[in-house]
Amino acid sequence: MSSAATSYQPVQVLESTRLLYDLLYTPAEYENHLERYSSGLIFRLGFGKTIKTGDEELVRRIMHVVHTVERVASPGAYLVDTFPILMCLPTWLAPFKQELGRLHKEELGLFRQLQDDVRQEMKDGKAPQCWERTFLENQAEYGLSPDEGAYVVGTLFEAGAGTTAAAMMSFLLAMVHHPAWQARLQHEIDVVVGQQSMPDFNHMPYLPTVRAVVKETLRWRPVTAGGVPHQLVKDDVYNGLFLPAGTNIHANQWAINRDPHLYPDPETFNPARWLEPQYPTYREPLTTYPTIQNFSAFGFGRRICPGMNIAERSLNLLVARVAWTFNISKARDERGREIAVPLYDYTSGFNVQPKPFAFDMKARSEDKARMVERAMREAETGDPLAGR
Structure with missing residues (x-):
């Protein structure tokens, strides 16, 4: 809910500061840094744990689970998706049942371990507030078994760990191809925020271009391009x-986001469609709109993404802070020629993201770089979970 998501904003500010610091020193590792932000945020909220590098054993295990889910959930990943009668085969004749049984065992074992860690910390009086603790404290009220509760929190991690990172990778791709929009974005941020402080959540009502770039990125390159299946x-x-009744329906996000009546020239990355009155998607006031609340990228109806409010805040904050801190441009080879970047060279699967591409990311000024360094030192000093 929006009220709960607001309470998570200090964690998002802290984790975004760590992201800027990482990008400042090792921009070529942007994929790892973005995944560390996403997984780090949800790890804190879900289990009260800090991710510093993304190489921690628990993180590697849970990210392996995340990528496995994205693979097996893709429509057509198994022949049984096309021929459901194969479900009637006994396990010893069905390799897909054997594999999925093994994957389920691995997943549940990990979720149980994370829950047990929080349970022990509660006994020791050291458990920070987190979703897992909330479940354990209110388990009788929720009416869920320990394994069901472990899955509720674990699958929230699965849903949130990769999607925000994938959207941010598409944002970087958009900035590489559309420097004019990067300049417009930076101009708005500089006017509203200035040079002496970094963008914060308090600035968001006055940064409609930031919000438009976020929304256009999700329209232009939807993370879940094929949509999540719903059953009638x-x-x-x-x-x-x-x-x-019983029919599986896929809301084809790619097609929905390319309706030419609603989105003229739909293949073009154009945040102006959310900012200027001549477009059918324009809404006022610009202190509120554009917003990605109830946007089709997050699904529909009762099964809409429960993390939508958290994702919106993360994407707005990250886009604003990255644009405030860095200039993003095409990389150049040893002869000074720009290295071409494909407009669409994406992974396949349930969730998609651009495959690694070369680009330059440099601090806009030495002052901004020093401010990021100082903010990182202050964040680590004041972080109650820094030693965890």
């Missing part, structure tokens, strides 16, 4: 087509 609970008719 009753018979329905759509455009004269009868759909019986």
Whole structure:
């Protein structure tokens, strides 16, 4: 909920500061840094643990689970997706059942371990407030078994750890290809925020271009391009087509986001469609809109993404802070020629992200670099979980 998401903002500020610091010194490792931000944020919120490098054993294990889920959840990943009758095969004749049984065992074992860690910390009086602790303290009220509770928190991590990072990688790709929009974005941030402090959540109502760039990135390169399947609970008719109860429906995000009546010239990255009145997607006031609340990128109905409010705050803050700190441009080879970057060279799967690409990311000034360094020192000094 929005009220709960607001309480997480200090953690997002801290983790975003760590991200800027990492990008400042090792920009070529941007994928790892973005995944560390996403996983670090959810690890804190979910389990009260700090991720410093992303190489910690628990992090490697849970990220392996995340990538496994993205692979096996992709439509058509297994033949049984096309021929459901294969579910009738006994396990010893069905390799997919054997593999998925093994993967489930690995996943549940990890989620149990994370829950047990918090349970022990509660006994020792050292458990910080986190989602796992909330579950354990209120388990009787929720009516869930320990394993069900472990899965609730664990799958929230799975959903949030990769998606924000993937969206930010598409943002970097957009900035490489559209320097004019980077300049417009930076101009707005410089006017509103200035040079002596970094963007914060208090600035967001006055940064409509930041929010427009975030929303356009999600439209231009949706993370879950094929949508999440929904199952009809009753018979329905759509455009004269009868759909019986039990039908699986995929909301094709790629197609929805390219409706030319709603999004003129849909293949073009154009945040102006959210900022200027001549576009059908424009809404006022610009202190509120554009917003990604209830945007199709997060799904629909009762099954809309429960982390939508957290994701919105993360993306707005990260885009503003990265644009405030860095200039992003195409890399150049040893002869000074720009290295071409494909407009679309993405991974395949349930969630997608651009494959690694070369680009330059440099601090806009020495003063900004020093401010990031100072903010990082202050964050580590004041972080109650710094030693965990």
